[in-house]
Amino acid sequence: MDAVKRFFDSDIWWSFKRSPVTVVAAILAAICILGAVSAPVLAPHNPYDLAQISLLDSNLPPAWNANGNPSFKLGTDQQGRDILSTIMYGSRISLLVAVCAVAMSIILGVGLGLFAGYAGGRVDSVIMRIADIQLTFPAILVALLISGIGRQFVPREMQDALALYVIIFSIGLTGWPQYARTVRGATLVEKNKEYVQAARVIGVSNTAIMFRHVLPNVLGPVLVIATLNIANAIIAEATLSFLGVGMPPTQPSLGTLISEGQNFLFSGEWWITVFPGIALIVMVISVNLVGDWLRDALNPKLR
Template identity: 65%
Template sequence: MDIFRYIAKRYTLIIDSDIFYSFRRSPVTVVAAVITVTYILGTIFAPWIAPHNSYDLTSLSLLDAFLPPAWIEGGTTNFLLGTDDQGRGILSTIIWGSRLSLGVGFAAVIFSGILGTALGLISGSAGGRVDAFIMRVAEVQLTFPAILIALLVDGVSRGLMNVYEAEAMAIYVVIFSIGVSFWPQYARTVRASTVVEMEKSYVEAAQVAGRHPAVIMVRHVLPNVMGPVLVITTINLALAIILEATLSFLGVGIPPTEPSLGTMIRIGNDYLFSGEWWITVFPGAALAVLVLAVNLLGDWMRDAFNPKLR
């Protein structure tokens, strides 16, 4: 009985909310959302959607290498967007690569989100020296570009492992290095919101009710600072995807046996001037569209969650 009432209430709250209204009123955002959802669904169902499994080395044939897109002479409908130097279909590789890019992106922002939010909450509620320490570390890290931090973490971890381990762990190293380079933004935003929320008397009411400070942080303050976190997460998702592509392009990210979008662009880059433009252009376009869509979504969220701009 209770639960039904609760679900009905939640549903009407969402449909009725200003956020949903502002979403419906912005066609660009709707398109961006549709594109993003398409990508996500496409990557989830990649094994069924992609014509070939590009990561299955046994299915590749070097005879298929450098085939142009289907509509150009020499192309086949088997490989709609052509193939690369290993004979992997570009379309299939884009689908599998997007899966990797989005996966790494999500994992990285979730990792940095949890790390940054936790540190921000601690910083904002503890105050004093703990606060000063966490914030100074964040500020120092912010003075370095994210790509530099990621390269550093990546390089150090590669130095600690042998080649085979590094190959196997590559994806986790990338997630970790991107995640680490993004936490200060979360920490600073969450800290600022936490300080504001801590001033409100509902926090004091919970103290008077004898709640443990940790319970107050998690159950009272955290839900009220999640709005900005969601916005940063969306904007950071686009940044993380780009960062992953950059790392892969530089050859320190995802290994070429399981290419991500960035890896594909790098492979294609070698053949750009020899005429095989499709190897790099199609993954590049796929990356650009994905990042643009996620960014537009993030922009809208930032405006929608900020009552001052509404």
């Protein structure tokens, strides 16, 4: 209770209340996350249950249309799946990919950046040059390359089952340089401070100094970068799925839904691609706005 009271008395909560845009963005982000996480409970239909899908219900317009069905609020796709339910289940996959990919980038980038900054010398040069080389290429192209190579090592009959892991690995492997550079710069500053020198004098090992003393003091910027990169990871996943190298149609993400719907856009079934596109835009913009606010709120120069 004391921790909760301190939070509501903090400058961060005061800054949050003073920003109406951030409050609205946080509410929208919470709705998107809640809808995705609770899809099996809140979704009107289960798009994976063949017993609930009928081709006779395919390409139905939204419920408010004259030809719509009240059971399908946002209409149906070419397979007869409820658009609202597929958006909720698709958002679930998109968020899962984004969170896991960002977590992978954090673990890899923070570890390499901490080691490079503390060790220095050739180790620092090699790790940073690798990061610099990767940063010269657009992240989506690197993800496409990694995803393509990864699929070559997966048997064809297992590609759909392992598609989730391949796309998480490909997106996660593109994001580590940003964390590594940030943590490395902070580590260079922290390792010369008095508490690190005192730990060395009393015989604390370098590994213990890095992870027990230096690491907690360099994680501040990582939280902000992670919040912003979740939105980038969602866009990357949607792009890969839209290009046909991400999630398969049997496990629809938002990118897969948009890709499938574009084939029917000019035939009049606009709702198949428009509603998943709106859901993607709302999710990405809301997360980005919260990340921008968090970056400013944690910046002591702007307080």
